[in-house]
Each structure stands twice: as structure tokens, then as C-alpha cells.
Amino acid sequence: MGARRPREPLSRERALAAAIALVDAEGLAALTMRRLAAGLGVEAMSLYYHLPGKEGLLDGLAEAVIAEIEAAAEAADATVAGDDWRTRLRQRFLAARAVMLRHPWAPGLLGSRPTVPAGVYAYYDQIIATLREGGFSYRIAHRALHAFGSLALGFAQEVFRPAAAGGTTDVDVAEAELAAMAEKLPHLTAMMAAEAHDADDPTLGWCDSQVEFEFTLDLLFDGLERARG
Amino acid sequence: MGARRPREPLSRERALAAAIALVDAEGLAALTMRRLAAGLGVEAMSLYYHLPGKEGLLDGLAEAVIAEIEAAAEAADATVAGDDWRTRLRQRFLAARAVMLRHPWAPGLLGSRPTVPAGVYAYYDQIIATLREGGFSYRIAHRALHAFGSLALGFAQEVFRPAAAGGTTDVDVAEAELAAMAEKLPHLTAMMAAEAHDADDPTLGWCDSQVEFEFTLDLLFDGLERARG
DNA sequence: ACCTGAACACCGTTCAAGT
DNA sequence: ACCTGAACACCGTTCAAGT
Numbered sequence: 001m002g003a004r005r006p007r008e009p010l011s012r013e014r015a016l017a018a019a020i021a022l023v024d025a026e027g028l029a030a031l032t033m034r035r036l037a038a039g040l041g042v043e044a045m046s047l048y049y050h051l052p053g054k055e056g057l058l059d060g061l062a063e064a065v066i067a068e069i070e071a072a073a074e075a076a077d078a079t080v081a082g083d084d085w086r087t088r089l090r091q092r093f094l095a096a097r098a099v100m101l102r103h104p105w106a107p108g109l110l111g112s113r114p115t116v117p118a119g120v121y122a123y124y125d126q127i128i129a130t131l132r133e134g135g136f137s138y139r140i141a142h143r144a145l146h147a148f149g150s151l152a153l154g155f156a157q158e159v160f161r162p163a164a165a166g167g168t169t170d171v172d173v174a175e176a177e178l179a180a181m182a183e184k185l186p187h188l189t190a191m192m193a194a195e196a197h198d199a200d201d202p203t204l205g206w207c208d209s210q211v212e213f214e215f216t217l218d219l220l221f222d223g224l225e226r227a228r229g
Numbered sequence: 230m231g232a233r234r235p236r237e238p239l240s241r242e243r244a245l246a247a248a249i250a251l252v253d254a255e256g257l258a259a260l261t262m263r264r265l266a267a268g269l270g271v272e273a274m275s276l277y278y279h280l281p282g283k284e285g286l287l288d289g290l291a292e293a294v295i296a297e298i299e300a301a302a303e304a305a306d307a308t309v310a311g312d313d314w315r316t317r318l319r320q321r322f323l324a325a326r327a328v329m330l331r332h333p334w335a336p337g338l339l340g341s342r343p344t345v346p347a348g349v350y351a352y353y354d355q356i357i358a359t360l361r362e363g364g365f366s367y368r369i370a371h372r373a374l375h376a377f378g379s380l381a382l383g384f385a386q387e388v389f390r391p392a393a394a395g396g397t398t399d400v401d402v403a404e405a406e407l408a409a410m411a412e413k414l415p416h417l418t419a420m421m422a423a424e425a426h427d428a429d430d431p432t433l434g435w436c437d438s439q440v441e442f443e444f445t446l447d448l449l450f451d452g453l454e455r456a457r458g
Numbered sequence: 459a460c461c462t463g464a465a466c467a468c469c470g471t472t473c474a475a476g477t
Numbered sequence: 478a479c480c481t482g483a484a485c486a487c488c489g490t491t492c493a494a495g496t
Contacts, residue, residue: 009479033470045471046480054470111340116389121414124388128416138423146441147448149378149386157378159353160345185350187357194367212375219376219456223448238460262489274490275461283489 010042012050016060020103023061028105033057059113065106066119069096069153073123077130085134086221089127090214096154097213107155120153127152136228144224151216156209239271241279245289249332252290257334262286288342294335295348298325298382302352306359314363315450318356319443325383326442336384349382356381365457373453380445385438 008014018040023031033054037044051057076095080087100106110117124145131141145152182189196206237243247269252260262283266273280286305324309316329335339346353374360370374381411418425435 032468034468043481045482048471049479108340111337116387118410121410121417125414125417128420132416138420142420142424142436143441143444145388146386146436147445149388149445157375158345159374159378181347181350185354187361188350188354191357191367191371195371207371207375212372215372216376216378219452220448222455223452226451227448261487263487272462274463274492277490278460 010040010046010050012060015040015047015050015057016064019057019061020064023105024103028109031057031061058109059117062109062113062117063119065099065103065109066117066123066153068103069099070119070123070126072096072099074126077126085130085136086225088130089221090217092127092130093148093152093154093217094214096152097156098154100154100156107150110153123153136224140224140227143227144220147220147224151213151220156213157216158209160207239269239275239279241289244269244276244279244286245293248286248290249293252334253332257338260286260290287338288346291339291342291346292348294328294332294339295346295352295382297332298328299348299352299355301325301328303355306355314359314365315454317359318450319446321356321359322377322381322383322446323442325381326385327383329383329385336379339382352382365453369453369456372456373449376449376453380442380449385442386445387438388441389436 015036019031019036022036022039033047034044036057037047047057051060072095073092076091077088080091127145127148128138128141131144132138136144149155150157192206244265248260248265251265251268262276263273265286266276276286280289301324302321305320306317309320356374356377357367357370360373361367365373379386421435
């Protein structure tokens with residue numbers, strides 16, 4: 001925003017930090033070489049001295065998010081160091097989810113990168129280590145990694161709403177739309193009615209993502225316990 | 230590509246079909262109002278008569294993919310109409326996955342849309358119906374929907390590779406990169422070694438996505454069977 | 459009803475040039 | 478070493494105008 005004279009020189013780190021702030025505030029679509037530069041009090045072309053173009057910038061953003069997730073997961077894991085594998089993985093995944101909730105654009109960004117950010121592999125390595133300590137074979141650990149999928153990185157699966165991205169979502173419109181097609185969706189309507197029954201807020205926003213997230217984790221953990229070989 | 234004189238007039242349907250063909254062939258990034266129009270033998274501005282701008286075009290694409298998934302899933306379900314819920318859901322999800330494999334850009338597109346395409350709800354409705362017939366409560370059906378997540382739409386979770394998008398992925402580069410950091414990733418390296426052991430092709434491409442996909446399905450199905458209430 | 463030309467406000471990126 | 482101005486080839490979109 002307010003850019004005085006460039007006190008400290010531009011750097012890759014400063015550019016990435018500004019990019020994250022910009023995207024947190026205004027969404028991925030607002031991230032433009034020109035806008036980013038303007039926010040840094042610099043011309044767009046200056047960015048090319050520190051970053052290999054727009055794609056490189058996006059790669060940097062992806063790596064930064066993964067690093068944040070890994071740091072949060074590592075910290076969470078440290079607090080339950082002596083516990084069993086599922087408690088430790090659970091804490092890790094929940095910490096990752098907290099990071100994702102702070103950066104709702106992250107799933108969309110990671111999905112759009114042509115290659116998995118390198119930091120992801122370090123993150124996987126820790127998960128495999130925990131599974132091995134828990135007595136799992138490499139085979140099951142491998143399958144577990146696939147089964148966790150984006151859950152391991154904290155992606156909450158949005159069932160009734162935008163899958164990822166930022167942007168303003170109009171709950172009322174979505175609800176009206178759904179109501180309009182209610183007679184064509186008898187089972188969905190009935191399910192919503194049944195579930196809204198004991199929810200505080202009987203709207204489309206009735207899914208408690210935290211509860212659903214943890215339910216899915218337990219489903220997978222239970223299954224893995226049983227598949228242990 | 231080759232555009233003669235406009236024999237049939239432009240229409241929303243023709244524009245969407247051309248857009249899908251273009252994106253299948255060259256990826257989402259190649260989809261431009263101007264390029265799409267050129268392929269149809271028309272000026273870019275003509276598209277605005279049939280579509281509400283680029284976002285509307287992308288929404289149309291998303292709806293088209295969902296419709297294709299739903300049709301495939303419905304057809305697959307019909308072949309196992311008398312069977313139990315898990316066989317029926319399995320066939321549905323595998324059919325959806327086959328569609329996704331034909332349109333590798335689809336996960337990225339759906340993730341980028343600000344709102345869930347309306348067709349998704351009809352698809353969910355069928356899943357809930359199947360679960361209800363299988364004796365599940367609405368509560369568990371609801372949780373199952375969340376637990377399935379993008380699996381229900383056939384999204385294979387890519388663990389070691391691009392999450393979605395098109396684009397050329399260089400296996401060799403990725404493999405070299407991974408090898409370079411092997412000493413920092415002892416568990417991942419060991420797992421790959423152990424798993425590659427009995428694979429035909431001991432490379433990064435060693436994950437058999439079909440097998441992993443089905444393993445995850447069974448994990449979830451088993452868990453739901455047990456959670457039945 | 460359907461399509462277009464010209465124009466506008468934006469992009470990312472290059473390249474030679476400044477300091 | 479770090480930054481910039483001017484320029485290029487692209488975007489999506491508008492609007493008044495054509496047929």
C-alpha cells in the first residue's frame with residue numbers, strides 16, 4: 001500500500017512477503033506483476049531482477065505456503081512427541097488445516113502449479129517416519145499417503161461451496177438456487193432437513209468443516225490400523 | 230482450427246464444445262476469448278452474444294464436465310443396479326475418474342470456480358440415495374459425502390506429481406531433483422526403494438493411481454460400514 | 459437476430475539504457 | 478548491482494455500428 005522511498009532494496013523475500021499479503025487481502029486474481037511492484041514502490045520490471053517471471057513468483061508463493069504448513073505441523077507434532085502415530089498425524093494435519101484456513105487461496109494455487117513444490121516431499125518424509133514408528137510397512141505407508149491426499153496438507157474438502165479460491169460467495173443466492181431445485185433433489189433436501197434439525201444455523205453453511213475433517217481423519221486412521229501389515 | 234464460412238450460426242453449445250476441444254488439446258491457459266473465436270471462424274466479440282464473458286464460459290465448461298461425469302456415473306450404476314451400496318458407489322466413482330482422466334484440466338477448473346456447479350448437487354443426490362438404500366442414516370450419509378470429497382467426482386489425488394493442471398511434466402527432472410535431496414528425505418527414499426522393488430518401472434511414476442484410488446475407496450467404504458448407525 | 463471494428467484499460471515480458 | 482522507460486504482443490470487455 002503506502003510506498004515511501006525504497007528504504008531497503010528489493011529482494012526475493014520482500015517480494016514474496018508482499019505477494020502473500022496482497023493475495024491474502026485481495027485474492028489470487030489481484031496478484032499482478034504491476035500491482036505487486038506498485039505496492040513495493042517499484043516498477044514492474046524491477047521484479048524480474050529478483051524473480052524469474054510470474055510463474056516463478058507463483059512457485060515461490062507455493063513454496064512459502066508449504067513451508068508455513070511444515071513449520072506449523074512440526075510445532076504441533078513436538079507437543080505430542082511421545083504419543084501414538086494417529087495422535088501425532090492428527091495434530092500435524094490439524095495444524096496444516098489451520099494454515100490453509102488463513103490462506104484460502106492456497107489449495108487453488110497448489111492445484112495450478114505444474115509441479116509439486118519441493119517442500120512437500122520433506123513434509124511427506126515426516127509423515128512416513130511417523131507411520132514407520134507406528135509399525136506400518138512401507139507399502140501401507142505409501143497407500144496411506146495417497147489415501148490422505150490433500151487432507152495431509154490441511155485441505156478441507158468443501159462439499160457445498162467453492163472448492164478453493166477466494167472471492168465473495170453469496171450464501172443466500174446459493175441457498176435460493178438449491179431451494180428452487182429442491183423437488184429435483186429429494187435426497188439432498190431430506191438430508192439437509194435432517195441434519196439442520198439439530199444445528200444452530202439451518203442454512204447451507206451448516207456443515208461444521210472441523211467436525212467433518214476430523215471424522216474423515218478417524219475413518220482413514222481406523223482403516224489404516226486395520227490394514228496394518 | 231480450419232474455419233470455412235460459418236455454416237451453422239454460432240451458439241452457446243457450439244462455443245462450449247469448441248472450448249472443451251481446445252482445452253483438451255492445449256490446456257486451460259490456451260483458452261482465450263480471441264483464440265476460441267478464431268477456432269470458430271468468428272470474431273472474439275461475437276462470443277459475448279452467446280456467453281456472459283470469460284467467467285461465464287468457464288462456468289459453462291465446469292457444468293459440462295460435471296454433466297459428463299454424471300452421465301458416465303449413471304451409466305455405470307445402471308450396470309450394477311441390484312448390487313450393494315459399495316459396489317454401486319465404487320462403479321460410480323470409477324466412472325467419474327475415467328472422465329477426469331480424459332480431462333486432466335477439470336480438477337483445476339472446478340477448484341477455481343467461485344461456486345460449485347449446480348450439477349454437482351444432482352450428483353450428490355444420487356450418492357445419498359444409494360447410501361440411504363444401503364441403510365445409512367442421513368448423518369452418516371452427510372459425513373460420507375465429506376469424507377469422499379473430490380474422490381466422488383473422480384479426482385485422483387496426485388501425491389508425487391502435479392496436483393491437477395495440464396502442462397508438460399518432466400519426470401526425469403523431478404526424479405533427479407528428488408535424488409539430489411535423497412539424504413534429506415531418508416524415509417521417503419527408503420519407501421520408494423521398498424515399493425519400487427516389485428514394480429515394473431522403478432521410477433517416480435511408480436504409483437499405480439488406479440490401485441491407490443481403489444485402496445482409498447475401500448478404506449472409506451470399510452470405515453462407513455463400521456460407522457453405520 | 460446476429461455479428462463486427464475500433465477503442466480502452468489492462469496484462470506479462472524484452473531489451474537497451476540509466477545510475 | 479540494481480532499477481527503469483519505452484515498446485511489443487497479447488488479454489477481456491464496451492459500445493456503437495453494421496447486416
